[in-house]
Amino acid sequence: MTxxxxxxxxxxxxxxxxxxxxRFITKVIDVIEDRGEATVVLTGGTMGIAILAAINDSAARDSVDxxxxxxWWGDERWLPEGDAERNDHQAREALLDHIDIDESRVHPFLSSxxxxxxxxxxxxxxAELSDNAPEGHDGLPHFDIxxxxxxxDGHIASLFPERGGIREKDLNVISVRNAPKPPPERLSLTLPVINSSQRVWLVLAGPDKAGALGLTLAGASSIEVPAAGVEGRRRTLFFVDNEAAAEVPENLTTPGLFWTGEDA
Incomplete structure (x- = not known):
């Protein structure tokens, strides 16, 4: 599929x-019906956790098996287990602790x-990724979303502009030191792993994200703006609010190109 x-x-x-x-609930139900299971990669941050909380609050939440x-997680902060700043801890508080999950299917990064x-x-x-990879799938799970x-600054996961992580093509997971935002030590999937996903959903909100979104859509270098290098195998969707869309060049907001004001 293109x-x-x-x-x-x-x-x-x-x-x-x-x-x-x-949209997530609907898609996961469809994927489970089609494949028998669904595999998702979670993120942290204000909006990433807000989405998980919204899933938990949804009347349709329990329609998902x-x-x-x-x-899985796209990246993690190298902090002790249970630290309030860890992405997995926040995900559990927002959603995972409230739904009937199979703990053997939950794959957090190790803690410090x-x-x-x-x-x-x-x-x-x-190695855990490889152990859960279907045969002939390049050592990676079948990531659905x-x-x-x-x-x-346009960074994604813990892949920052002009750093070695965004240039990594051989490793599937990297350790990050001296990150430009705290904490300095992190773990992250690499861009090829992210792009192996069938669908990548990028979520941006607030005026401070407007510049990064504009550069991403304008085709900036992924080395300078890591988000510009994201390309899911089937779909790459940018979910944004009006404030994040404020600085996108007018020629990139032409209806019919890849822009829509409705979640259709």
Whole structure:
């Protein structure tokens, strides 16, 4: 299937989170019906967690057979287990602790208090990915949906502009040191792994994301603006609010190109 790239604009953060949550529930039900299971990659950040909370609040939440959903993470902060700043901890508080999941299908990154060095933690997560890969799938699970937040600098997961991580093509998981935002040590999937997903959903909200969105859609270098390098195998969707869309060049908002004001 040819990759489709679209921008879906919503009036504000609340309607954005609710719309993505509804779309996610519908898509996961469809995927489970088609494949027997669904595999998703979660993200952190304000909007990433807001979407999980909106899924939890949805009247349709329990229409999903959550025991058939596999959960992975795009990146993680190298902090102790249970730390409030860890993406997996926030995801559990927002959604996972409230639904009937199969814990064997939940794949968090190791935490800093497990007696494992950062580089070894990256290697272990890569091995876990490989262990859960279908035959002939390049050592990666069949990712159905990958969520990504986008930073004001255009970073995705823990792949930052002009850093070695965004240039990595051989490794599936990297350790990150001296990140330009705290905490400095992190773990992250690499861009080729992100782009192996059938669908990548990028979520941006707020005026501080407007510049990054404009550069991404204008075709900036992925080295300078990592979000510009994202391309899911089937679809790449940008879910944004009006504030994040404010600085997108007018020629890129032409209806029929890849821009729509409705979540159709």
């Amino acid at each position: 990759n489709e790239r679209r921008v879906l604009v919503h009036p504000d953060k609340a309607s954005l989170a609710g719309s993505v949550a509804a 959550w025991k058939r959903v596999n959960f 208090d497990k007696g494992v060095e950062l580089d070894d933690a990256a290697s272990l997560y890569a 990958t969520f990504l937040g986008v930073g004001p």
